[in-house]
Amino acid sequence: MLLFALLPARPAAAGEPPPEPADYRQDAYRAPTPATLAGARVLAVDAAAAIWRAGGAFFIDVLPRPPRPANLPAGTVWRDPPHASIPGAVWLANVGFGALSADTEAYFRAGLAEVSRGDVNAPLVIFCQRECWMSWNAAKRALAYGYRNVSWFPDGTDGWAQAGLPLAPLEPRP
Amino acid sequence: MTRTPPLRTPALRTTPRRATRPKAPVRRAPLSMPGAGLALAATALGLAVALAALVGVGEGRAQAGRAPVPASGASGETAGGGQATQREITEREATEREATEREATWAAIRPDLFPGKAIAEAADGLVTLSAPGRAEDAAIVPITIALGLPADDPRSFRSVTLVVDENPAPMAGRFTFGPGQRDFTLSLRVRVNSYSFVRAVAETSDGALHMTKAFVKAAGGCSAPATKDTAESITHLGDMRFRSFAGSGRAEAQVQIRHPNFSGLQMDEATRGYTPAWFVREVEVRQGDRLLFAMEGGISVSEDPTFRFSYRASAEPVAVRAEDTENKVFSKTFPGGGS
Numbered sequence: 001m002l003l004f005a006l007l008p009a010r011p012a013a014a015g016e017p018p019p020e021p022a023d024y025r026q027d028a029y030r031a032p033t034p035a036t037l038a039g040a041r042v043l044a045v046d047a048a049a050a051i052w053r054a055g056g057a058f059f060i061d062v063l064p065r066p067p068r069p070a071n072l073p074a075g076t077v078w079r080d081p082p083h084a085s086i087p088g089a090v091w092l093a094n095v096g097f098g099a100l101s102a103d104t105e106a107y108f109r110a111g112l113a114e115v116s117r118g119d120v121n122a123p124l125v126i127f128c129q130r131e132c133w134m135s136w137n138a139a140k141r142a143l144a145y146g147y148r149n150v151s152w153f154p155d156g157t158d159g160w161a162q163a164g165l166p167l168a169p170l171e172p173r174p
Numbered sequence: 175m176t177r178t179p180p181l182r183t184p185a186l187r188t189t190p191r192r193a194t195r196p197k198a199p200v201r202r203a204p205l206s207m208p209g210a211g212l213a214l215a216a217t218a219l220g221l222a223v224a225l226a227a228l229v230g231v232g233e234g235r236a237q238a239g240r241a242p243v244p245a246s247g248a249s250g251e252t253a254g255g256g257q258a259t260q261r262e263i264t265e266r267e268a269t270e271r272e273a274t275e276r277e278a279t280w281a282a283i284r285p286d287l288f289p290g291k292a293i294a295e296a297a298d299g300l301v302t303l304s305a306p307g308r309a310e311d312a313a314i315v316p317i318t319i320a321l322g323l324p325a326d327d328p329r330s331f332r333s334v335t336l337v338v339d340e341n342p343a344p345m346a347g348r349f350t351f352g353p354g355q356r357d358f359t360l361s362l363r364v365r366v367n368s369y370s371f372v373r374a375v376a377e378t379s380d381g382a383l384h385m386t387k388a389f390v391k392a393a394g395g396c397s398a399p400a401t402k403d404t405a406e407s408i409t410h411l412g413d414m415r416f417r418s419f420a421g422s423g424r425a426e427a428q429v430q431i432r433h434p435n436f437s438g439l440q441m442d443e444a445t446r447g448y449t450p451a452w453f454v455r456e457v458e459v460r461q462g463d464r465l466l467f468a469m470e471g472g473i474s475v476s477e478d479p480t481f482r483f484s485y486r487a488s489a490e491p492v493a494v495r496a497e498d499t500e501n502k503v504f505s506k507t508f509p510g511g512g513s
Contacts, residue, residue, distance in 0.1 A: 030393075066342070066396070066397055066438075066439040066448065067448065068342070068438075069437070069438025069439065069448070069450060069451035069473070070438075070450070070451075071438070071450060071451050071452075071499055072343065072438070072451060072472075072473070072499075073455055073472075073499065076343055076345075076472060077283060077286045077287055077343065077344060077345055078342060078343055079279075079282065079283055079342060079343075079344060080342065081279070081340065081342070081368075097441070097446070099446050100446060101445065101446035101447050103447075104446070
């Protein structure tokens, strides 16, 4: 096709995706992510949508939400911002950090076990927002826990919304 | 502190700016549309450049001045300058969606912050809010609130409340004044957690509320790690400085209180948990017996709370008192700096 013959060999202004690090990403989470995650399938929006429509896979949102501090003065108005996610997803908040506290680790393991009903072959689709390392970290960690059917959906709720797919309000799993 | 930015803020932003996120949403041009083939072939070069731009934009910042993509749709518009580009349309839709979400935020928090009250848009000059359109450091965003009543207005100001809509604790601070305050400017630094409206709501002596707002692009201010100076802030916990600028011809003064002002949302690398909230909750500044201002503040106020405010130097001493969430009280009296 004439169009593609005229396309330059590489995008004009885009940087290359960074290579996969050996370990979890520890900081600067909102940054361009790698193109791959060893051991996981990487899904574009269309593929994620097809899987969602077919049913059977478990979508896991790992967007961070800082918990309300315990010692705020009485009467402090607090607002957790509402989060709209992929309908049917389970939100395991804060499991995407590079290093997890023992509590958060336990929360992640328990959340995955519940969603998968203990089946390591259960298809998991892990996401947060576009250009966020947290979903990459979480998917990598799920693989480390022994889950065998892990997909990473890097575009996350951003890509989902732009594709005109529906979002639904979601609260974190307690 | 060496890294204190000046409290004088540059651009005045009293009208909301459209949020333009750096990651521009991109919708692919529908190449398979019947009838589009001829138009596309005719403008192949322009299109190839535009497609390259589309592929590039997905990962980088949206840039003005790229070649326009033929608008999709049955109208069959051809490529050319002057048409709304595909990217602009989707950006506008995203911006409108975000604007709707932001108005929803204000609608959600307003009844908690100002229960049962009517809030009017402030008349020109009554309340002015200066904030950077895009913050350099989301943990230290300089804000200036200016309050002024026309000479023929008999009212005075009782208080002004600073709100950062998208912050988890949206009420940054409520500042109350002594009687008869008609003309007051206050600057401080706040944390802004995500792109947000910042609002100043002033209450006049008749109980009326007057609001103005500005839009600040910043992210992560509340959870930004404590600075390297934080250990210093703790060592010098509660140390205060007062400075009058009368000598340089300005009717202003500045008060600083050393305090980490932990928001409770900052992650502690060592424990991988959150550093507990610990912040200055109340401040009172008096000139002689007269209250200049009192603050009831929250986690949105930056580390080492610093306030610059209207001040007419006199011989009367200035007394500053602060209390934090651990019920520690700090107080100091300074010479007034005038005669």
